[in-house]
Amino acid sequence: MFGAPCWVSLSTRDLPAAEEFYHAVLGWEWRAGKLGDQYRFASVNGVPVAGLSAVEAMGMTAVAWTPFFAVSGADETVSRSQERGGTTAVGPISFPPGRAALLADRDGAVFGIWEGELVSGWEEWRRAAPVFVSLHTRHAFEAAIFYGEVLGWESAESDCCKVDYENDEVVLRSRGDVVARIHSGAVEEAPDPSVRPRWQIHFAVADVATCVSAARAHGGSARYTDEGMQEAVLSDPDGARFFVSTRPAA
Incomplete structure (x- = not known):
């Protein structure tokens, strides 16, 4: 599963408020871990599914959800990103079970990489809190080339991700599951991130x-993205956006 999303983490200005919000909306339970007082782990039925950090505790300066992708070597991945026009915000830095870095692609989309033991097993993580990630960018094909070369998609490694092009989208699969989608669109520079x-x-x-x-009852906002009300985009009280859906990624 090298190259696949393996973790998601939220940076926020108010840890207690975020814990209360996501417990109410997604039913998550929270605990501290080995990463200090400014980082929390969310769990579902005892399985860790997401992280929560204070803004700047992980080198972040903005409130946002960030996906982390599993890599075999953090240093090599950072080098490949820089060689292809990406930027490095943080790291790689070492944590007790591995090493992490925060990067941005050529268009400024932020993502993380993780080398080492996963917080929870990949299959167990996906069963406990099914998740996939999506990128809306200027040119899906060019973005797929960047990420493919940086993260090793379609490499010779036996457990890497597979890429398909379906309906003008790039679809990433790991062990048969859809784990990411990249699609093109008019995305312009604007004050609104x-x-x-x-x-x-x-x-x-x-x-x-x-x-x-x-979400609405606990200080956030929400709107449905389809007429069948099967998907909605939510914002927590600090402004971090995420999607909830009853539909599988496929």
């Missing part, structure tokens, strides 16, 4: 309407 290229996190949930109601 929500319209710039960025990775979005999509959580599969049992009931979208319940999540929408809980």
Whole structure:
């Protein structure tokens, strides 16, 4: 599963408020771990599924959800990104179970990489909190080339990700599951960062309407993205956006 999303993490200005919000909306339980007082782990039925850090604790300066991709070597991955026009925000830095870095692609979309032992097993993580990530960018094919070369998609390694092109989208699969989608569109520079290229996190949930109601009741906002109300985009009280959907990534 090298090259596949292996973790998602949120940076926020208010840890207690974020814990309360995501417990109410997604049912997550929270605990501290080995990364200090400014980082929390969310769990579902005892399985760690996401991280929560104070802004700047992980080198972040903005409130946002960030996907992390599994790599075999953090230093080599950072070098490949820089050689192809990407930038490095943080790292690689060492944590007790591995090494991490925060990068940005050529269009400024931020993503993380992780080398080492996963917080929870990849299959177990995906079963506990099904998730996939999507990138809306200027040119999906060019972005796929960047990420493919940086993260080793379609490499000779036996457990790497596979890339397909379907309906003008780049679709990334790992062990048969859709784990990421990249699609093109008019994305212009603007003061509002929500319209710039960025990775979005999509959580599969049992009931979208319940999540929408809980988000609104706990200081966030929400709107449905389709007429069938099977998907919605939510914002937590600090402004971090994410999607909830009853539909599988496929």
